[in-house]
Amino acid sequence: MHSIGNEALFDLRKVAFLCSRKFPQEAAEKAYRWAEAQREAGNCVISGYHSPIEKEVLCRLLQGNQPIIIALAQGLNRLDSQWERHLAAGRLLVISRYAQSVSHPCESKCYQRNKMMIDLADTVVIAHASPGGSLERLCSEHRGKVVLL
Incomplete structure (x- = not known):
């Protein structure tokens, strides 16, 4: 794994946040209400911040001071x-399992990346x-950690 930022964030209790496109x-x-509650509580959130909702959640989290992990x-x-x-x-750690030569995400x-985040997180x-998407499939493989909003 490659990283930039505060690797001590790996030691914190982490909640992964995911949403389909x-x-x-x-x-x-x-x-958005959930993100604001996480910001207020100071919880460490890990996400790819890739889908539209995930991007907005990151914007809301960056307004606070809590730790954030971005998985690319x-x-x-x-x-x-x-x-x-x-x-x-x-307060930020950016991680990737891919070399710098990998310049574009694909499905x-x-x-x-989502599987890696779920493995790193305490809660998802x-x-x-x-329905029928890859996120639904991934959630079914990790039922014990997953909470639906």
Whole structure:
């Protein structure tokens, strides 16, 4: 695994957050309230922050001071410039299982990234898993850790 940032975040209790790319509006509303509660509680959230809801959850989490782990489905060669101050503050860890030469996520890389996050997390929160999708399949393999919003 490759990483940039505060590796001590691996030692914290972590909750993984995932959501399918297609989702009902009520899932978004629940996810945003959940993100704000995590921010207020100071909980460490790990996610790929890839789907639209996951991206908005990251925006809401970055407004706080709690630890965040970002798991990429590509190499660590293109980091968002807004993450720099959070990396410098020691509250952010960016991880990837892929070499820097891997420049684009694909469905299989996203699936493997999501599996890695579930393995690293103590709890997994799913805002929405599309029926028949890869996230639904992954959740069925890890039922004991998964909580649906």
